[in-house]
Amino acid sequence: MPLLVEPAMSAGSIRGDGQPHLTTNDGLVLRPWREPDSAMVQEAFGCPEIQRWHVRRLDSLDEATEWTGQWQERWEAEAAASWAIVDGDDQPLGQVGLREISLDEGSAGISYWVTPKARGNNLAARSVQAMSDWAFGEIGFHRLNIHHSTANTASCRVAERTGYPHEGTLRQAIKHADGWHDWHLHGLIAADRKV
16 A cells, blocks of 8 residues: 655665664663673662663573673664664663654654662763764654653653653553553654754
């Protein structure tokens, strides 16, 4: 069935020459995940605060290795992307990524988390900003969204710090371990960044 509207982004516009390393304005590096990162990922997913806002957990190093290994295939399919936020010794401190990428709509959702020992340094906000700059500036996304439980005030602060305005609240939009949560929707469109 023919489309009435041209896709906002063409196939191949994201995967290009491979997943890039991204750098924040102050030198923080975002790089693709590697298998040796699996132990850190397993430890991070064991954190009660990270578990609270996820719908899955990792119970073994094999599961963590599967988690780190999935991203290359998802990048190639232009379905999702994830970067490790790393320190000066190339050790992961957290994650930032794009989920539910739609080439037709030129949109994606943003995800992020930071390990307990790395909190308090605005790592998530700095990483979201760098990834957003790349997504809008180099790739040509039309819209990026941040969704989070209304009870997740830390995620709300990240959205606000990075210029993603609160656009509304979706009632009982996500189920966490403790039940249904309302969801804040924050969004940014490419035109917002040119103002």
